[in-house]
Amino acid sequence: MSEASSRRPSPAARKGKPYRRPQRDPVRILAFEALRAVDERDAYANLVLPGLLRGAEAEAAKKGQEFDRRDAALATELVYGTLRRQGTYDAVIAACVDRPLREVDPPVLDVLALGAHQLLGTRIPTHAAVSASVELARVVLGDGRARFVNAVLRRIAAQDLEAWLDQVAPPYDEDPEQHLAVVHSHPRWIVSALWDALGGGRAGIEDLLEADNERPEVTLVARPGRSSAEELAQSLPPDATEPGRWSPYAVRLTEGGDPAAVEAVREGRAGVQDEGSQLVAAALAAAPLEGPDGRWLDGCAGPGGKAALLAALAAQRGAVLVAAEKQPHRARLVARALAGNPGPYQVVVADGTRPVWAEGAFDRVLVDVPCTGLGALRRRPEARWRRRAEDVAGFAPLQRGLLREALRAVRVGGVVGYATCSPHPAETRAVVTDVLRADGVEAEWVDARPLMPGVPELGEGPDVQLWPHVHGTDAMYLALLRRVG
């Protein structure tokens, strides 16, 4: 089907069928605008959506109409679902057009992908999915290209997702990675890297890839000394929360909802934080230590989630937390996250690879280093399509530099936590073993597994790797090291 042929007037138009204005559906228009922002301006869906939703509400109110919670939920699901499943939908769309996808205009592709998601990834009835997409195309692309959209979507609607996957994905036995890439909508290099990190057979990697395609629960952290998980849960409707699976500070918002509406979150006594991140901060704080324990450092603190939990735990022991962050605007976020902490803390704008602090100045140090984020793909639906395999090597010198300086910053006998939200072996254990092997301060591994009590399947140690499909957390990695010389 070519776009050009679809520009010919339809027989009805030639006979003079009266023109009908396209129907403006604010939900689909909003979803389209979000996809364009992600595509054109490299926007993050989770940052761009709230503004668009507020705009749609205001627009509806001006017209005396309502853009309600259900509209917002549908728009959000259309955007997130389309972005997550983009790899699968692109393969299906490619089978329905007569040219390479790179030659189809990006706005047309966005409308097609939104339509494909409604047809193959939601319970929206076929006729409604097609007609809503065609009306959207009429509004945002014009009548000519709307006819092209109509023809392509009708082809897509001819089969269900399973039949399409049989057609467009290579058989597993012939090419397992490409099969999984198409079926579970991940770039092939990410399938390969995650599989290397996870090990095992087909079932595990399929579960992991599917977990990346699910909407993560919103989890709150009750900052110790300022609130507790029980108090937080009691402040919310009884059926809206579940206790954390692993962290004693966690409360899961089972109904979703807006965390900013929670009073304790507004007051900074609680925050939004994945349980994996809570476990990492708590494990560093719990690592056994002999001698003084009064000075803690978070060397990569922005935006401040782990720093806020560490500062609260430090306050309970009369310790001070120094939270360092290279980017001034992110340091401001750290300052906001720490405001109201009951104990002493300091936020500094500093480059952790060129420290402004003296060697051996701290008893505990966390470096939660910049990384590819392959462990948090659930949260950033567009991230998997933006990352490149080369990015892994790009982070390597910084990750090594930050760990090296963290080991210098801690006193002999003190503990360093090296964390990433990526399970990629080149960002996790390879960094630690390289730094330990190089000349510099001497350090030994501390077994991190007993410091996450009750959490199963943490690996063979001494480091730990969490997994979305096993633990319901981001795929956080933690290595604990004690400086010995």
Ligand SMILES: C[S@@+](CC[C@H](N)C(=O)[O-])C[C@H]1O[C@@H](n2cnc3c(N)ncnc32)[C@H](O)[C@@H]1O
């Ligand atoms: C993975 S994030 C840390 C997340 C944080 N620990 C939390 O839980 O909210 C890494 C942070 O390190 C910062 N960063 C990057 N290079 C740095 C450097 N050389 N020194 C200090 N911070 C750096 C980034 O700006 C980013 O805010």
